[in-house]
Amino acid sequence: MILGYLVLASVTVFIDEILHYYKRSSKLLSFFSSIIQLSYTLVHEFSHAITTVLTRGKVLEMKLHYNLSGHVRSSSNNWFSRVLVTYSGYTLPCLISIFFFNLMYLENFQWIIISYMIMSFISLIFIRNLYGFCWIIGFIGLLGWILYFNNPIIITHTAIFLSSILLISAVYSGFRILLFTFKFPGEDNDATSLSKNTWIPAKIWSFLFLIQSVLTGIISALIFL
Template identity: 30%
Template structure:
C-alpha cells in the first residue's frame, strides 16, 4: 500500500511541477489526442465508422462515430481513458530502454495519422501540425539533454493528465451523472451508475501510473552506458 501512496504523491508533485513549465499547456492535448484516438481505433476494430475527431483549446475533445449495434458503445467508451493510461506506460517503457527517439517518432506518427484521417476542426488540425513540426525539430537537435527533457516533459504531462481526467470525471459523475462523458455513456448502456465507471477509470489510471513510475525509476538506477556493473549486479540487468 505504501507504494500506491508514493505513486499518488509523485503524480501530485508532477502535476504541480509541469504546470510551472512555460508552454506546458500546449502538451496537455497529447493526452486528449490519445484518448480520442482510442475511441476511434476501437470503433474501427468493431466495424464502426469514425466521422471525425475534434480537439479544443481547453484540452477537451470529442469523437463522433457510429456503430451497427448499441452494445459496441461499451468497449468504445471504455477505450478512451484506458488507452490513454496504457499509452503512458508505453512512453516510460521506451524511456527505460533508452529509446526516446523511437518515442518521438511514435508521438509524431500518432499526430500525423490523426490529422490525416480523423481530426477535422481548425484548432485540432493546427495543434497536430504544430506538435509534429516541434517534435520533428527536437528529434534532429544535436543535444541529447534537450531531447530527453522534451520527451520526459511530454511523458509526465501525459501521465498526469491520464490520472487527473478520471478524477475530474468522478466529481462530474456525482454532480451531474448525465453529463460525465464516457462514464455517462457507459451508465446509459449498462444501467450501472456513472460514478462506478469513473472509479474504474481512476483505478486503471493509477495502476498504469505505478507501472510507469517503476519503469522511470528503474531506468535512472541503471549504470551509464559503457560502464561495467559493480560486483553482484544481476545477470538480468538490461544492457544499454
C-alpha cells in the same frame, strides 16, 4: 531527472489552480499550459478513434479545443464496439503511459517521439476543426524538427516531459471524472455514455476509471524502483 519532470508536468497541469490559490492570473502561462496539455487530449481522442477503426466502425470527426476538451463522433457496428470505443478513452492513455515509461526505462526515448508522431498523423485524417488542425500540424512540425536534428539531449528531455504530462493527466483524469460524475450526474461524459449502453451506473464506471488511473501511477513508479 524523471522526478523533476513529473513535478514540472504537475505544475503545468494544475497551473490554473495554483494561480487561483495564490490569487494571481496569467493568460500567457494559461495559454502555454493549454497548448502543452492538449498532447493528452490528443491521446484521449486518438484512443476513441483508433478503437473505432479497429472494431470496423467509422470515425466521422475529431475535434480538439483550446479549453482542453475534445470530441470524436463515430458510428459503430454493434453494442460491444460502442462500449469498447467509449471505454478506451481513459484506458488506452493509461496503457500508453505505462508503455512510454517502459521505453524511458530502456532509454528508447526516440520511440516515444515517433509514437506521438504516428498518433498525430492518424488523428490528422479525422480532425475537423481549425484549432485542432493547426495544433496538430504545429505539434507534428515540432516533433519532426526534433527528430530531424537528432540531438540526443533534446530528444531525451522532450520524451520525458511529454510522458510525464501524459502520466499526470491520465491519473488526474481518473479523479476528475469521478468528481464530475458525483457533482454533475447528468453531465455527458464517458462514464455516463457507458452507463447508457450497459445499464451499469456511471458512478461505478467512474470508480473503475479512478482505479485504473491510480494503478497506472503505481505501475509507472514501480518501473523505476
